[in-house]
Amino acid sequence: MSIPFTNHQAQSWTQGSLIQGSPETLLSGVSINTRTLSPGDLFIAIHGPKNDAHSFIDQAIEAGAAAVMVNQDWLVKNSIPEGTDLLSAPDTTQALGALAHGHRSGFSGPLLAITGSNGKTSTKELAYSILSSSQPCLKNEGNLNNEFGLPLTLLQRKAEHRSAVLEMGMNHRGEIQRLVEIAAPDVGVITNVGTAHIEFLGSQDEIALEKGDLVAGLTSNGIAVLNADDSRVLGQRQRVLGRILTFGRHAKADIRPEAIQFHNEGAFSFRLCTPEGHIEVRVQGWAETTIENSLAAAAATLAIGSNLETIKEGLHQFQAIPGRMLCQKMPSGTRILDDTYNANPQSMRSALETLARIKMTGRSIAVLGDMGELGLESSASHSDIGRVTAETGTDFLFTLGEHAEAVGHAAQVAGMPSEHIHAAANHDEIAREIASLAGPEDWILIKGSRSMQMERIIEHLLSGKEV
Numbered sequence: 001m002s003i004p005f006t007n008h009q010a011q012s013w014t015q016g017s018l019i020q021g022s023p024e025t026l027l028s029g030v031s032i033n034t035r036t037l038s039p040g041d042l043f044i045a046i047h048g049p050k051n052d053a054h055s056f057i058d059q060a061i062e063a064g065a066a067a068v069m070v071n072q073d074w075l076v077k078n079s080i081p082e083g084t085d086l087l088s089a090p091d092t093t094q095a096l097g098a099l100a101h102g103h104r105s106g107f108s109g110p111l112l113a114i115t116g117s118n119g120k121t122s123t124k125e126l127a128y129s130i131l132s133s134s135q136p137c138l139k140n141e142g143n144l145n146n147e148f149g150l151p152l153t154l155l156q157r158k159a160e161h162r163s164a165v166l167e168m169g170m171n172h173r174g175e176i177q178r179l180v181e182i183a184a185p186d187v188g189v190i191t192n193v194g195t196a197h198i199e200f201l202g203s204q205d206e207i208a209l210e211k212g213d214l215v216a217g218l219t220s221n222g223i224a225v226l227n228a229d230d231s232r233v234l235g236q237r238q239r240v241l242g243r244i245l246t247f248g249r250h251a252k253a254d255i256r257p258e259a260i261q262f263h264n265e266g267a268f269s270f271r272l273c274t275p276e277g278h279i280e281v282r283v284q285g286w287a288e289t290t291i292e293n294s295l296a297a298a299a300a301t302l303a304i305g306s307n308l309e310t311i312k313e314g315l316h317q318f319q320a321i322p323g324r325m326l327c328q329k330m331p332s333g334t335r336i337l338d339d340t341y342n343a344n345p346q347s348m349r350s351a352l353e354t355l356a357r358i359k360m361t362g363r364s365i366a367v368l369g370d371m372g373e374l375g376l377e378s379s380a381s382h383s384d385i386g387r388v389t390a391e392t393g394t395d396f397l398f399t400l401g402e403h404a405e406a407v408g409h410a411a412q413v414a415g416m417p418s419e420h421i422h423a424a425a426n427h428d429e430i431a432r433e434i435a436s437l438a439g440p441e442d443w444i445l446i447k448g449s450r451s452m453q454m455e456r457i458i459e460h461l462l463s464g465k466e467v
Contacts, residue, residue, distance in 0.1 A: 025066055037063045046093055068086055074088075100155050110163050111163070113179075118289065120168075141153070228248035247296050249292075280312075338458055343448050344371055352389055356394065365396040366394045372451050400427070434457075
């Protein structure tokens with residue numbers, strides 16, 4: 001159970017009103033969804049762009065909600081439910097953030113926040129692996145990294161938690177600043193600046209500013225952890241009030257790797273060099289970006305006092321995350337690199353380079369779905385990925401989505417034989433073709449934006465059933 005709070009605290013933190021009920025009513029958690037609500041929770045009715053949770057207040061009460069929070073304007077047209085503690089706020093979405101901020105203010109442990117175009121989830125999981133190896137640590141699960149997921153995560157904090165590591169996502173300007181205001185992090189990490197969400201922000205420089213809002217929002221006691229290999233990330237250092245730690249392969253980075261070795265079973269080992277000394281580490285992963293993500297996690301945890309032995313143990317215990325370069329085997333023995341969670345030009349290039357490096361004696365098969373939220377750069381970016389697919393020596397290419405033909409055409413122009421390129425109409429078609437094509441020594445990369453649901457292809461291939 002998360003640390004409980006009272007109606008009075010909820011009212012105070014959100015600057016709302018207690019319309020009905022006792023100020024001392026104890027609330028054991030928070031829910032914005034009646035399907036996940038537990039008895040004793042505060043149910044906050046969010047009026048979202050698609051659904052209005054005020055329609056589910058009766059269900060929340062039936063499920064055992066100890067109190068309900070509504071928008072003030074809802075009270076004008078609706079009667080107050082009898083026998084239920086009721087609070088109101090001008091805006092329940094804003095109130096959710098304010099509630100989380102108030103709850104977080106009672107936490108004295110270090111809180112790490114991580115953002116970036118690529119690698120933020122893996123870096124979060126690596127940092128969590130380090131921190132949780134010695135004491136309980138709070139983290140956001142999955143992609144709960146926005147204005148709803150992040151505050152709900154903070155509100156799940158338990159008494160035994162001694163640290164917290166949170167991923168912060170965004171796709172519009174101003175969203176990181178709001179998340180920083182809610183979470184009040186002690187350490188802010190920027191992994192890199194790419195072109196993800198450029199459709200909504202316009203340029204990489206604007207993306208850098210948005211990501212930089214994380215470190216700009218730290219107090220003078222905060223610590224910014226910046227990628228020394230990314231000039232746009234380093235450009236945010238002028239916005240930092242407190243201490244700065246850098247990570248990367250650059251010789252002047254505070255935390256850097258030496259003597260990197262890749263192991264065929266899917267792991268890297270290297271000498272981790274820090275201001276506190278050097279130590280040999282090993283971490284599971286197939287992509288070279290595993291190194292950068294590990295350095296970022298090491299820098300962040302070092303910033304809050306983790307020692308090198310704890311960092312070594314945490315990196316060693318790290319397990320790959322589904323959808324993020326997780327290696328799985330088909331019944332035939334063919335290996336699949338599951339990188340289906342999301343895609344942008346930088347992560348797509350990295351994944352193709354990884355496929356080329358690890359295929360060994362087998363053939364390489366790339367199954368690529370569309371990349372979303374690229375705006376005016378979409379056509380050129382997809383063509384570029386087609387070219388990269390051919391230039392990295394990929395043997396077969398399957399494409400899916402609106403840009404499937406363009407990716408395949410660019411690959412053909414760059415030298416890939418046309419008979420090795422297939423633009424598919426749907427997931428099942430790709431699964432059928434690959435099932436008959438792939439041999440036990442082959443490697444398959446499957447990747448695309450979240451909207452493409454590329455994991456459906458993997459489900460078919462792993463089942464071994466005909467589609």
